[in-house]
Amino acid sequence: MIALDPVPRSIDTLPLRGAGEDVALAFKGGNITFAALEQRVGIAAAWLARTIDAPGARVASWLPKTAAACVLPLAAPRGGLVHVPINPVLKRAQVAHILADSGAQLLVTQAARAATLGPGDVPADCRIVLEEALAEGDDALPPSRADADTLAAILYTSGSTGRPKGVMLSHANLWLAAISVAHYLKITPADRVLGVLPLSFDYGQNQLFSTWAAGGSVAPIDYLTARDVVKAVERFGATTLAGVPPLWVQLLEADWPAETAARLRRLTNSGGALTGPIIAGLRARFPQADLYPMYGLTEAFRSTYLAPELVDTHPDAIGRAIPFAEVMAVLADGTRAAPDEPGELVHAGPLVAHGYWRDPERTAHRFRPAPDWSASGGMAVWSGDTVVAGSDGLFRFVGRDDEMIKSAGNRISPTEIEDAVVRGGEAGEAVAIGVPDARLGQAIVVVARAFGDPVQAEAALRARLRAELPSFMQPARYDWRDALPVNANGKLDRALLRREVTA
Known part of the structure; x- marks a missing residue:
């Protein structure tokens, strides 16, 4: 090493x-x-x-x-x-x-x-x-x-x-x-x-x-298809494969010869959280591979990773700071959030970028001095993401401030809704979005891809979520798609979906 x-x-x-x-x-x-x-x-x-x-x-x-x-x-x-x-x-x-x-x-x-x-x-x-x-x-x-x-x-x-x-x-x-x-x-x-x-x-x-x-x-x-990736793993004898969640969904739906899947010893993920079904699928398909979920942002490259031995016991965590990074949960007044108390993820240390090119206004908003109590000091990235730092030393993602759904006086994490939607196997991918609602402030719309018939999937999903989520977290509407759009980096294009469902 x-x-x-x-x-x-x-x-x-x-x-x-x-x-x-x-x-x-x-x-x-x-x-x-x-x-x-x-x-x-x-x-x-x-x-x-x-x-x-x-x-x-x-x-x-x-x-x-x-x-x-x-x-x-x-x-x-x-x-x-x-x-x-x-x-x-x-x-x-x-x-x-x-x-x-x-x-x-x-x-x-x-x-x-x-x-x-x-x-x-x-x-x-x-x-x-x-x-x-x-x-x-x-x-x-x-x-x-x-x-x-x-x-x-x-x-x-x-x-x-x-x-x-x-x-x-x-x-x-x-x-x-x-x-x-x-x-x-x-x-x-x-x-x-x-x-x-x-x-x-x-x-x-x-x-x-x-x-x-x-x-x-x-x-x-x-590559054009998941099959191209499978063939490349075999052709090059690949030991390591990195992906984002939409790619893992495609790869898990592809046919993998057992000897080809066994070549992979290391899988890494960023660009979005791995859901429980994806983790379970990767474990079953690639039993010899260590799985590394990671959280990052271009402004500081990467902030955290979850060690493979913790993935099964702490699947909701984004892990600990990577080497050379200092990661903190910070309250609005600049103080350190208590264990399990939500705060903004702030990243300090030598991985912090030098700002946005020719954009002093956005640089001043995102790149600000680290809190006085920071060990690294200097300039930090204030991510706009809400996290909690657990008493176990692991960070957990709550949501982005600009994506949080405000419904009936409640602040709801889209990630929590999305995890619940895909957990039962009715849907393969899901994005939860808040849309204007005269009574609630925002209502929850879920854009998803169904496994099988969407009508049957929605009926089963609504029945399950009534038992698993409180009433204020129940989606008001489902928008079923054959495929969810991705951006140029292969991540789910949440901004496009938000524009479409709020138009």
Whole structure:
């Protein structure tokens, strides 16, 4: 298991940690060793530095999971530039917004993608180059000696509350997150991590960094169906798979040969809570795998994880702070919440990002000084999430302040409703939303996907919930869908559903 070294380094030194001839990247068409990866990073960094002679300039990439997409997060910072990855599923209007907002001077993409962009989508001072250009030249830059606080990347959120906003991450943020995750996941050089998440998503990008920090290999894939993931686990001999709840639902509904499922030794989850049925399904399907539920936010990368040995006995918990993070439950007056008393989750320490790019107003709202009693001090992320810190030392998620349902004078956690809905097996996925109601203030609407006939599912569900939930928590209406929408990072698109049911 990798040692916890709290001293950050330049993020582009990570490839040097693997043994030269070991596999760093595994693709269907061939492997890239750590030595070859280091060479590619150096050559790409030299090309970028020649092309953009402006330290701190932004380099955007809009690529599927190619070798270039995996190299750029290291090559751009090595060249003194800032990487801005754009999710490959985004369309021209969203790409145009990110290019304009970030002030990118270069967009690295593919010819087919470039052809979809129209007049005005690319700023006049932004040049488009194809990914093949990064391999041009023979000179290679050595690992940088950048100050750890230097900006290395801007990751744009999925935009669930409006236009995507760019979170500024330093070398230190990225380096320490890699070391932290490699340590608590106990990644080793023998591990093969299947990368199914977008590299523009902090969770997906960290899979590269944390695996390389431990000397393991990553197999990045773009997939269309759950069956593609099953085949990739077999093809690459994957030991580790990361996902978000909608993906786990799809994977549990897929056919898994027993010997393929047995290859997986580690499953990690973020981007939403695992429900009881999902946990039970993962346990049954992957009995050899350790399960790591995690809670995170891009503004501080990740806050907590639940150790595998606690999942069955504490399935409602989001766990303890990850290494290098200080996580607190804070009351409105700034004092520490008592055990089991709801408070705002506040995250302090060196994983805290440097704010939102060119957005001082939203930065001032979300990034504020840590409470006086904080051990870390400094700037903290005030998440807007309500949690309780239990007397057992575990944090439990209650809900987001902007998503809490206020009905008949009660504050109701959507998560509690959703957990109750899927617990009985009538529905596979559910999102609870408060809609305006003249009598109650807000009524509860549940958007869900039924197992079987929706009419029968709703009848059984209403009967069960009458026995399990108090009257003020009973859903007023069910909106049954064949599938629930997900955003660009694969999470359930709650904002879209909220707009639809409240329109």
